[in-house]
Amino acid sequence: MQNFIQAYSWVNIRFLLEGLWVTVEVSVVSIIASFIIGSILGVLRYVKIKYLSAVIGFVVDMVRNLPLILIIFFTYFGLPHLGFKPGILFATILAMTIFESAMLAEIVRSGILAVDYGQMEGARANGMTYVQALWHIIFPQAIKKTIPTIVSQFISLIKDTSLATIIVLPELLNHAQIIYGQNTAYIIPMFVMIALMYFVICYALSVLSRILDKKLA
């Protein structure tokens, strides 16, 4: 018990919160970027443009089936050899965005496929162009249908930011490691605290997605 009280000194907690802030920062930027890019890729894969859709489909499938850690390594250690040297933060966000965009592209595409084709026909019959129908009628319904899946993908993203500790991004897990590296008695208190922090964020999001899903249904 003594360990816990000592481990949770204000200095340590503040240090953890700084790490949490980096985690949140990386997550929010990656979520926004991957939602936009993923939606575009998903739609492009769906609309069947000659060659382009097939290429996008293949690349998306490839990225989805690689471990995220490998992509993080590639952006951080690999890219400098190609003449572009990203910082730790940028390399992490880049890797997360590449990986999550592919995941979201697949979710969005399956959402579009789940929308009744009559919706498209109805929109076209009412004088909308194909692109208008896609943007105003099909896409919103597809997103509505896939909200639980999208949110759970974002929860994965938040959890996966911890992988960036391997390239020493100063995020939550990394800061916890620094603290318990100084004193082994702090190991359990630190793991309990960061598990709690991740849990609160992720669980809150999953509750939110359930509420959203009920409201929109």
Place this chain on the structure above:
Amino acid sequence: MIYIVTHYWSELVQGIGYTLLSSVIALVFSTIIGTMFAIFEVLPNKAMRVIGRVYIEIFRNIPLLVIAMFFYVIIPLYVAKIDGFTAGTIGLTIYTSSFIAETVRAGIQSVDPGQMEGARANGMTYWQAMSKIVLPQAFKIIIPPLGNQFINLVKNSSVLAFVAGFDLMYQANSIASLSLDTINSYMVVGVFYLVITLPLSYYMRHLEKRLAN
């Protein structure tokens, strides 16, 4: 790229072996544990339902790496000397079991409740009905999601690289630092991962489509 493959063949094969071994062990045990907690969640007993729910929610909402690191650091310190591979696989099993529990629960609930009632009316006990009637039907439905979990396991087993688990990702780093050819080392390892995961993922998509029709 060819140079990396021919030169570091033994490391790559060892890496693939450990990755697959860890994934298979974790799949077997997390299916057992996951099924157990899924059954907890559909039991008539409220206390058991709460236990099932709490287990699933806790381990679904904590990063795999945090769980794996926890076992890697804690077990040798307080319990027994174990290597990184074991600690990582334990973490992988516990993390995945919460996702499998959720899948199995959905499977059980998608089986018509009439099946359970019918079995009970024919004199089976609850456990007989669950294990002989409901679960086999549930597992038939959830084969594709379970397959997708296995693909996730293969990818997620890359956390073993953090705990010196000698998996494919760990080998990627050592090959990259030995050969000084970072890009090609990671590319080769990426291809090795894709050789396992891509065919599986196409097969699961095919299976899903067939089951849907």
